[in-house]
Amino acid sequence: MRPLLCVLCLLGVMLAATASAEGRLRLVADNWPPFNDTGMPGGGLATSIVTTALARAGYASEYEEAPWARALMGVTEGRYDILINAWYNDARAQVGDFSKAYLNNRIRLLKRKGDSFRFKRQADLYPYSIAVVRDYAYSPEFDGDNHLNKVPVSSFSSAVRMLAAGRVDLTIEDEFVARYNLQREPEQVRDAVEFVDPPLGENTLHILVSLKHPAHRQIVERFERAIEAMKADGSYERLMRQHGF
Structure with a gap:
């Protein structure tokens, strides 16, 4: 019995150590x-x-x-x-x-309502300023493209308000996040912007x-x-x- 007790004690110590470590x-x-x-x-x-x-x-x-x-x-x-x-x-x-x-997240561009901007490929974005949330990753292609004119901001709320005010040309966000947050923006902001088709991509x-x-x-x-x-x-x-x- 003594060897068995030693083994059981050892197992107990190992399990306790694992639980403590995790x-x-x-x-x-x-x-x-x-x-x-x-x-x-x-x-x-x-x-x-x-x-x-x-x-x-x-x-x-x-x-x-x-x-x-x-x-x-x-x-x-x-x-x-x-x-x-x-x-x-x-x-x-x-x-x-x-x-x-x-x-999965579907990544969408937003523009000011009524703007004539059209999007087919990433190079179409080069002439425009785009508000992006600081330190976020959107897609490897978008994040690594040094030709894009990205304007870092602290939040999507800041980005969409800058867009509505005409301080940037575009912004970008996950579609569900954007729709959720737009409902919490003032009406004049919410009604001033719209999604761009097609989606930029998925994450x-x-x-x-x-x-x-x-x-x-x-x-x-x-x-x-x-x-x-x-x-x-x-x-x-x-x-x-x-x-x-």
């Missing part, structure tokens, strides 16, 4: 309704999906909102474990481990797990398996419907 995951995102917002049910669609998947993967978590630059820096430095609303780019892959996509939404976390690869793998299981059993689709998607 602990409660510290999640962060910027305020990005309808995907991330502490004032919305479940913290918004993306927050609901991520926290549900992590719980099913066996991880307790706590969620905090922070401005985008601070959230990304926090993951870089290891003060947060997971940025839950990241679009992929190479620079971010140097500081965190990306999961497979768990949501995929991922979690970004800090490389400072010793189990970053394991967290990503467990999260991905949980998302697959949620899609298989219908719980993913139920969360989408609950949030109006």
Whole structure:
């Protein structure tokens, strides 16, 4: 019995050490309704999906909102474990481990209503000023094109107000985010802008797990398996419907 007790004690110590090392995951995102917002049910669609998947993967978590630059820096430095609303780019892959996509985003240009601007290819944008949210990634092609005249701003609200006032020619945002936020803008702003067809492109939404976390690869793998299981059993689709998607 004594060797068996020793083995059981050793297993208990190992499990306790693993639980202590993993602990409660510290999640962060910027305020990005309808995907991330502490004032919305479940913290918004993306927050609901991520926290549900992590719980099913066996991880307790706590969620905090922070401005985008601070959230990304926090993951870089290891003060947060997971940025839950990241679009992929190479620079971010140097500081965190990306999961497979768990949501898709359609990226749309907006112009002033009545402007004659037409869009067929990215080169059509070169003569125009475009308000972009500072430190956001829109698409590799758009982000890396140095011919574009990008005007950095702090938020989509700032961008769309500049557009309505004629201070920039265009702005860009995820379609659902833009529609959600436009409903919260003054009528004179909301009625002054419109979407441009066709969409600029699509992006995929991922979690970004800090490389400072010793189990970053394991967290990503467990999260991905949980998302697959949620899609298989219908719980993913139920969360989408609950949030109006």
